[in-house]
Amino acid sequence: MRPITLTFDNGPDPEVTPGVLDTLGRHGIRTTFFVVGNRLASARAVSARAHDEGHWIGNHTWSHSLPFRERSDDAFVRAEIDDTQAVIGDLAHPDRLFRPYGGQGRLDGALTTNAAAHLEKGGFTCVLWNAVPGDFKDYDGWPATALAQVEPLAWPLVVLHDVHAAAMRHLDRFLGTLKDRGFAFEQAFPPDCVAIARGRATEVLATGVVSDGG
Template identity: 55%
Template sequence: MYDLTLTFDNGPDPVVTPRVLDILGARGLKTTFFVIGEKLADPERRALAVRAHGEGHWIGNHTFKHSIPLGEQPDRDAATDEIGRTQAAIGDLAHPQRWFRPFGGGGNLDARLLKPSVVDHLVRNAHSCVLWNAIPRDWDDPDGWTERALDQCSRQPWTLLVLHDLPTGAMDHLERFLDRAEANGARFRQDFPPQCVPIRNGAIALPIQDYVSCIEESNRP
């Protein structure tokens, strides 16, 4: 048996997110949706975040544009632009712990994730930084990710899995994955493994130097 926390990144999507919510709702599962800030400007997508929140899911911050990892952005205002604007867009849907997940540029856990000014922003604004310990690359292999995910789950006592509610076809296999995970002894939960939350409520709880770049920052002209 093992514990499994599901998370969904890069939405909301008007086609895929409703189906994901229906599947989770039918099973009584609660997760976190780490949303892209600019997508919430669309009323239909914003309504999906409202629906997810109303059904007991947590809404997290996954940057505003999701274009360049924060640790690779030289602009000193990147934290305000990418994290601050998204948090404002999330508004009253935010969890009290202000969940933030950085963009890894393909699931990488390295210095691309953060930079000193981003860490300062997270601490100053009492965010909690949520990483991961399983990336089955569903965006890259929409038909084959389930086997990889099940293998990753079987190798550790508590998995924080990153999936994507995007129109790739990957979520066509979500029900099958959940069935097999449950048959393998998965205990679904909504909270996060402590080792995947190096910053909690603005306090640095674990060493973060491996996730922070030394990029030279500049003020915007």
């Protein structure tokens, strides 16, 4: 069995997230939802349900407006990270999961030195990714893209989004296909996608791939 980890970013969405939770529940799959702070503030019940059903809730910035590569002054970094963590409150995973906004999935520069230092000091776990099939722009084609992306990976960590109903229509069939192909769903993250673990920088951060590349 090959491990695979799924994550859902940019929600919660009161219209779309419940259906995603229904589908994951039918398949017995637990994942992580990286939520946007200003969305969580108005749709907390949806994320509370995800938490109650065993999914992990992570921080995906307050505004999802600018990648840190484009703005990394202290005030912005603190507001994007800390305000979101505050509103997540008791739904937070103990490892204080955080995922930067990449901007179309770009990894380079997704985490600048400023943000990395703030995440380390705050004891966060910074979770990146290795597969972005583009469900946010290719509502019907993303499953095929995803299957091609995950095939060569030892442990894929796939970024999906629980905000586009037209894309999530295909989730059930996608999950079935992954099972047919021998994938086993893991909730934990592949180590080579974790840049900071509970406040400690890992080799992933040290390589510089995400530190200041963009």
